[in-house]
Amino acid sequence: MNWNLEDYQQELVDIRRYLHMHPELSFKEEKTKRYIADYLEQLNIEVERDVGGNGVVGYIEGSLPGPTVALRADFDALPIQDSKDVPYKSTVAGVMHACGHDGHTAMLLITAKILVQHRNQLAGRIVLIHQHAEELIPGGAKSMIEAGVLEDVDYVFGTHTACYLPTGTIGFCPGPAYANADRFTLNIKGQGGHGAAPHETKDAIIAASQLIAQFQTIISRSVNPIETAVLTIGEFKSGDAFNVIADSAYLSGTVRTYRDYTKQMVKTRMEQLIGAIEVGYQVSITFNYEDGYPALINPEKETLWLKQKVESAGFADEVIIQPTSLGGEDFSYFLQQRPGTYFYTGVMNEDKNAVYPHHHPNFDLDEDGLLYGVQTFLALIENITELK
Secondary structure (H helix, E strand, O other): OOOOHHHHHHHHHHHHHHHHHOOOEOOOOHHHHHHHHHHHHHOOOEEEEEEOOOEEEEEEEOOEEEEEEEEEEEOOEEOOOOOOOOOOOOOOOOOEOOOOHHHHHHHHHHHHHHHHOOHHHOEEEEEEEEEOOOOOOOOOHHHHHHOOOOOOOOEEEEEEEEEEEEOOEEEEOOEEEEOEEEEEEEEEEOEOEEOOOHHHOEOHHHHHHHHHHHHHHHHHHHOOOOOOEEEEEEEEEEOOOOOEEOOEEEEEEEEEEOOHHHHHHHHHHHHHHHHHHHHHHOOEEEEEEEEEEOOEEEOHHHHHHHHHHHHHHOOOOEEEEOOOOOOOOOOHHHHHHOOEEEEEEEEEEHHHOEOOOOOOOOOOOOHHHHHHHHHHHHHHHHOHHHOO
């Protein structure tokens, strides 16, 4: 099909910049959801609002027979102060689109506008999933699925902007792409006292320090070296005086794994070491382990199929197989239910200072890269009847 994509470039940028200037945090996306729903309704697209919370779903019926394909974009922002000096800087103090979700939403809205204008040439049905709250557990994907967003859907696809891939690059990752992203907290209760009389205390700081050191042996000595696992302590809080032995300590951290049996083994070993520290240092420890998003596993068939279609279309400067990540992403819930893939749209450009990592206060993206994501969505819709 002749999509005439250059006609949509400026609107794509305008949408992204509007969203960047008006970010909203997870589960609080009231204005954003209205903006998305109103935009789709102005295109005469059937819209369902407040799906599973703040989610928005649009439906485009093609004129030809074919499968039902869902395309997903997330639209929440992060609690980060925007430090960029640009005209489209966030106008909301302490809130910023620092992960590219504004770009995801702009790509899917423009894709919808193009598709609806070619409705007579489309096969099957397209479901436009605009998802809230990706950044904050429990996320929006699970509740939208529970609300029925995947009913009668055959395939589901999504994309993430990639700050490490140059504009013009589309990346694919067959198999494990993102990890189980779990969180844990530890409250250690001892007995405080004078810093000059440690024998009269149960030192919570010593117990916590030993626990941190012992946890690292789980990865080095209990995990199979050919598997992947990370255990990171991100917080250690204790004490408030130089000459007082603390009676309590607080730790929090994350565990990242790809395989569920590795995750369970790490959790079990943590519990065993906690028990040993309690006995050895005469403290009590409260351990809370919170399951995060499950690992995102891209089906090889659909991933390599879309890669081949992008290569055949010839619009991308480079099409690559990229390494896996230990980040978390709740698109994994969609792929647990339906086949599809989650691909990567390059938006890095040194000349435009689009070089900072996701979640950085100076994060920005090369808006020219967004059109490549739109083209990838269009390539898969145009050829979807080949996927069986």
